Amino acid sequence: MANTSLQSLRVSGSSHIPGGHYDEVHGSGSIRIDGNLTVNRLKTSGSIRGQGALKTQELSTSGSTRIEGSVEVVEGRCSGSFRVDGGLRVLGEIVLSGSSRISGAIAGEEVRGSGALRVGDEVALEKLRWSGSVHCPGLVSADVIELHIQGISEVGELAGAQIQIQRGSFATLTRWLSFLGTHGHLTVSEVSGDEVLLEATDAAIVRGERVVIGAGCRIDRVEYRESLTVHPDSMVGQSIQVD
Amino acid sequence: MAEWITKKDLLREAGISYGQLYRWKRKGLIPESWFVRRSTFTGQETFFPHDAILERIRWIQGMKPDVPLDDLAIKIREPQKWSERLPLDVLLATLQSPAEGPISPVSYASGNQTVTRAEFLAFLGGQYLRERGLAEAVTNDLSTFLLTVPVDWLESPATVLLVDVRGVQGRFLIVQSKEVIWWGNHAPTFQISVSELWSQVKTAWSQIEMTSRVVP
Numbered sequence: 001m002a003n004t005s006l007q008s009l010r011v012s013g014s015s016h017i018p019g020g021h022y023d024e025v026h027g028s029g030s031i032r033i034d035g036n037l038t039v040n041r042l043k044t045s046g047s048i049r050g051q052g053a054l055k056t057q058e059l060s061t062s063g064s065t066r067i068e069g070s071v072e073v074v075e076g077r078c079s080g081s082f083r084v085d086g087g088l089r090v091l092g093e094i095v096l097s098g099s100s101r102i103s104g105a106i107a108g109e110e111v112r113g114s115g116a117l118r119v120g121d122e123v124a125l126e127k128l129r130w131s132g133s134v135h136c137p138g139l140v141s142a143d144v145i146e147l148h149i150q151g152i153s154e155v156g157e158l159a160g161a162q163i164q165i166q167r168g169s170f171a172t173l174t175r176w177l178s179f180l181g182t183h184g185h186l187t188v189s190e191v192s193g194d195e196v197l198l199e200a201t202d203a204a205i206v207r208g209e210r211v212v213i214g215a216g217c218r219i220d221r222v223e224y225r226e227s228l229t230v231h232p233d234s235m236v237g238q239s240i241q242v243d
Numbered sequence: 244m245a246e247w248i249t250k251k252d253l254l255r256e257a258g259i260s261y262g263q264l265y266r267w268k269r270k271g272l273i274p275e276s277w278f279v280r281r282s283t284f285t286g287q288e289t290f291f292p293h294d295a296i297l298e299r300i301r302w303i304q305g306m307k308p309d310v311p312l313d314d315l316a317i318k319i320r321e322p323q324k325w326s327e328r329l330p331l332d333v334l335l336a337t338l339q340s341p342a343e344g345p346i347s348p349v350s351y352a353s354g355n356q357t358v359t360r361a362e363f364l365a366f367l368g369g370q371y372l373r374e375r376g377l378a379e380a381v382t383n384d385l386s387t388f389l390l391t392v393p394v395d396w397l398e399s400p401a402t403v404l405l406v407d408v409r410g411v412q413g414r415f416l417i418v419q420s421k422e423v424i425w426w427g428n429h430a431p432t433f434q435i436s437v438s439e440l441w442s443q444v445k446t447a448w449s450q451i452e453m454t455s456r457v458v459p
Binding site for chain 1: 250251255260261262263264265266268269285286287289
């Protein structure tokens with residue numbers, strides 16, 4: 001994608017960037033992008049608002065970023081507030097930290113990060129590794145799902161090969177909040193995986209080959225094929241070994 | 244045979260894991276519409292159309308293990324894509340001026356005829372020769388010939404040569420190259436860039452699809 005004939009931009013302060021194709025765009029301050037932007041490398045800090053779609057090889061943002069269209073990124077690292085009104089397609093890996101809100105679906109290879117992740121539609125990735133809270137009304141599907149839950153999380157359905165939900169290590173504030181009952185907890189209607197390990201999870205049904213129900217779970221029904229282990233602190237309404 | 248199968252029974256019957264099932268779903272090998280959630284006495288349950296999903300899984304399992312899932316997904320989409328039909332007159336109306344391609348817009352009385360992508364390509368190829376005054380039998384032969392060209396050849400630079408051997412036209416040769424060096428007395432009568440024709444087919448198709456997407 002590297003094309004030396006493409007223009008590069010460097011802006012700071014309060015600026016407008018016209019949409020189009022660029023090699024690199026570096027921006028700081030309050031920046032508005034008019035229209036769709038295709039850029040090899042986008043690096044911004046401050047308040048960025050894109051009024052169209054964004055397609056980039058390399059994305060690096062800090063501060064407040066809002067893209068009103070969809071985002072397609074190969075490699076990305078975003079911190080602060082990252083908001084996408086469309087969907088997010090990750091062709092490589094994106095690391096998000098802070099508050100991340102994707103109104104559409106997340107699809108692609110790997111997403112990892114920490115903080116609050118809110119997805120409006122569903123998640124379909126190869127790997128999802130997240131530490132913090134996750135809200136997604138639809139299916140979260142990935143080969144590897146590792147969630148270290150801090151705060152209240154709610155997901156429609158989890159499915160994949162390896163699913164590991166663990167209560168995250170608390171920061172001081174959340175440790176205090178945990179006394180008020182707002183410590184890490186996940187509510188999900190259904191979990192389907194080959195290797196399933198759950199902590200601090202409420203689920204209607206858990207299906208898996210090898211299932212470990214760790215501490216702090218309330219599961220209405222478990223269907224397992226090979227093995228099931230249940231922590232004494234957890235409640236499982238019904239467990240069935242299937243052929 | 245039951246019409247629907249539960250996820251649990253599907254895994255047992257097909258001998259696959261949850262990880263595989265959802266990996267195939269993510270890759271588009273199993274349509275999302277086949278995952279049907281319904282309430283049962285044990286809560287929510289996912290059902291699948293019995294015959295369709297088992298046939299699809301057997302097909303996937305029958306493929307060589309080293310074929311990437313993305314390639315399998317393309318194979319699944321292809322038959323559906325290649326069987327789509329659009330009206331010939333609407334497709335022809337999208338063609339640009341003669342300077343932009345080998346085929347000029349034609350006033351072809353097509354009626355309500357619809358064509359697939361391959362049939363549209365065959366029509367354009369035939370039209371190309373027809374405009375150059377070649378006999379109907381030759382243009383028909385070329386159209387029939389173009390229907391047999393594999394899609395991966397169309398996607399690469401490919402040229403069809405109309406060869407005149409001993410005064411008899413109508414022998415076609417396709418080469419996977421833009422340029423052809425010819426030696427000898429029997430030079431080809433015509434060279435047609437199939438890739439350019441194919442590009443016109445795709446452009447016409449996408450223009451109509453884009454227009455139809457705008458309509459709510």
